[in-house]
Amino acid sequence: MPKISVIMPVYNSEQYVATAIESVLNQSFTDFELLLINDGSIDNSGKICDSYAKLDDRIRVVHQENKGISGARNKGLSLAKGTYISFIDNDDEYAVDVLVDNYRLALKYDAEVVKYGALVKRI
Numbered sequence: 001m002p003k004i005s006v007i008m009p010v011y012n013s014e015q016y017v018a019t020a021i022e023s024v025l026n027q028s029f030t031d032f033e034l035l036l037i038n039d040g041s042i043d044n045s046g047k048i049c050d051s052y053a054k055l056d057d058r059i060r061v062v063h064q065e066n067k068g069i070s071g072a073r074n075k076g077l078s079l080a081k082g083t084y085i086s087f088i089d090n091d092d093e094y095a096v097d098v099l100v101d102n103y104r105l106a107l108k109y110d111a112e113v114v115k116y117g118a119l120v121k122r123i
Helices: 017-025 045-055 068-079 098-108
Strands: 004-010 032-039 059-064 084-087 092-094 119-121
Parallel strands (some): 004 084, 032 059
Antiparallel strands (some): 092 119
């Protein structure tokens, strides 16, 4: 069972979803699963997600009809196996140590929730 489940709703984001995925894969913390919930994209986002899943067994892709970001996140929550949950949007980038830093904080303080803002936002 992974320590962290990272849930990424994906919708029509072919221009930047690869960067978001790579920011998760490049984490210094490696004990995670990445759930890519393709929420009815009509561009190449789903294909991009599938191509990454073939390269890394920590990635699982779900394709569903469009249910909105909350529906995609809820689908990810229903599939998550991690002790902790982290969310990332398909146009965001994680800083390289965001998972390890926050996992350590959760353990140190026996926290159920850790709120952080250590993202590198793409505009």
